[in-house]
Amino acid sequence: MKKTLIIISAVASAFFFFIVLPIITSLFSIKGQINSIVDANKENQKEQQRISELPKIKGVIITNNLVTNPVSHHISALYALRVGAKQKTSGGRVRGGDGYQDYSFSDCVIDYPKNTQLLVNGKLYPIYFDKAIIVEVGRTEKQKKGVFVEELKIQNITHDYITIPEYINYKSFDSIRRLMRVRVEKLRGKHKIIDSYLNSNEKYGVDILLLKEYTFNTGDTIVFRGEIKENTIIPLF
Known part of the structure; x- marks a missing residue:
């Protein structure tokens, strides 16, 4: 009888540690991840509200030269890159x-020719800033408010767990990256x-860099968040 109780106790312990405990840990991980996302969304809503209350500047771009986006190689009078990122979650995939x-960040990287x-x-x-929060962008070039060109998704070559579809040649894909x-x-x-994307030795680096490109002629x-002080345009963030 005593031996039977020992066996039952051992089986129950094994069941708890190898089946029940991992399930509980997984549930807490998912719950923590969802709570983290909810909190992040709340903070983002507050930030968006604050940004929406900043003054706007509308200015016509004046330049006789062009600039080349070093990533896409598109040529324009001015380009803006809205920066975002994807990072692998520790809890793995969640439903949906x-x-x-x-x-995603509101501020855009800006570049243009000298003396613009x-x-x-x-x-x-004259303008000297290299970042701004773009407020409006046109849908077509005819609107003369700039236009969205494309979103570049650049995967980090240092993270081996990023999956590559079978129909893509790995050597070619890695060469592009x-x-x-x-x-x-x-x-x-x-x-x-x-x-963060470039500093791949960081423990929590960027897995996929997202760049939304807008070009202006x-x-x-x-149109961006900013003000004019002492004859100088100052972007606001």
Whole structure:
């Protein structure tokens, strides 16, 4: 009888540690992940509300030159890159998700030719900033408010667990990733998420870098959060 009780106790313990405990741990992990996302969404809503209350500047882009986006190689009078990222979640895939936590930021990386100016309320102002929160973008070039070009999804070559579809040749895919990384390197120091992607030795780096590209032509109106102080355009964040 005593031997039977010992066996039953051992089986019950094994069942708890190898079946019940992992299920409980998984449930808490998923719950923690969902709570984290909910909290992040709440903070993002507060941030969006704060940003929406900042003043706007509308200026016509004046330049005789062009600039090349180092990542896409698109040529324009001015380009803006809205930065985002995907990071693998520790809890794995949750229902309705792809196993990644998405991050999106309001500020865009901006670049334009030297001596570019903005015409604001009939007055020309030189511009020197390299980031801004873009408020409006046109749907077509005819609207002359810039236009969305594409979203680039650049996977980090240092993370082996990123899956590659069977129909894609791995060597070709890896070569493209390495090429894109070299291009992104030219944006180092422009945004904290871009730097996190490039600093692949970090424990919690960026798995997939997202870049939404907007281009503007000479004569287009760019609308962003900012103000004019002492004859200088200052972006607000």
